[in-house]
Amino acid sequence: MSRLLLxxxxxxxxxxxxxxxxxxxxxxxxxxxxxxxxGELRAGFLKGDRPAENEALLQEFLASPRCxxxxxxxxxxxxxxxxxxxxxxxxxxxxxxxxxxxxxAAQHGLRVVTLDGDFDRIPQVLVTKLEPLAGA
Numbered sequence: 031m032s033r034l035l036l037x038x039x040x041x042x043x044x045x046x047x048x049x050x051x052x053x054x055x056x057x058x059x060x061x062x063x064x065x066x067x068x069g070e071l072r073a074g075f076l077k078g079d080r081p082a083e084n085e086a087l088l089q090e091f092l093a094s095p096r097c098x099x100x101x102x103x104x105x106x107x108x109x110x111x112x113x114x115x116x117x118x119x120x121x122x123x124x125x126x127x128x129x130x131x132x133x134x135a136a137q138h139g140l141r142v143v144t145l146d147g148d149f150d151r152i153p154q155v156l157v158t159k160l161e162p163l164a165g166a
Contacts, residue, residue, distance in 0.1 A: 033062070062100050
């Protein structure tokens with residue numbers, strides 16, 4: 031059984047009914063959403079036509095006993111700094127939000143599930159990357 035941290039693209043794909051995520055989600059022992067992902071999702075909800083409906087679906091997802099929001103604390107900040115420095119030295123920077131998500135995953139021993147290529151450049155975390163579906 032796995033412990034997963036969904037990034038924004040993976041949560042969105044689940045909501046769009048991406049069948050590739052059905053089995054990993056069903057089999058996961060623990061499913062996490064970082065506070066960073068929650069912020070990205072809520073910012074997206076506010077731009078859309080159905081913010082209340084999207085928030086209600088998110089609350090339902092978060093209410094699952096398998097789902098939780100890992101803390102971001104001083105240890106996360108240390109991991110963020112180390113990953114940021116490594117990527118800077120390698121010449122492969124990624125967005126600050128993805129760095130926070132990666133730092134949290136590393137800290138809590140979670141596998142990042144994503145459709146985002148930025149995580150390919152972060153060797154400090156385990157990643158399951160799905161290619162975006164055509165037209166998605």
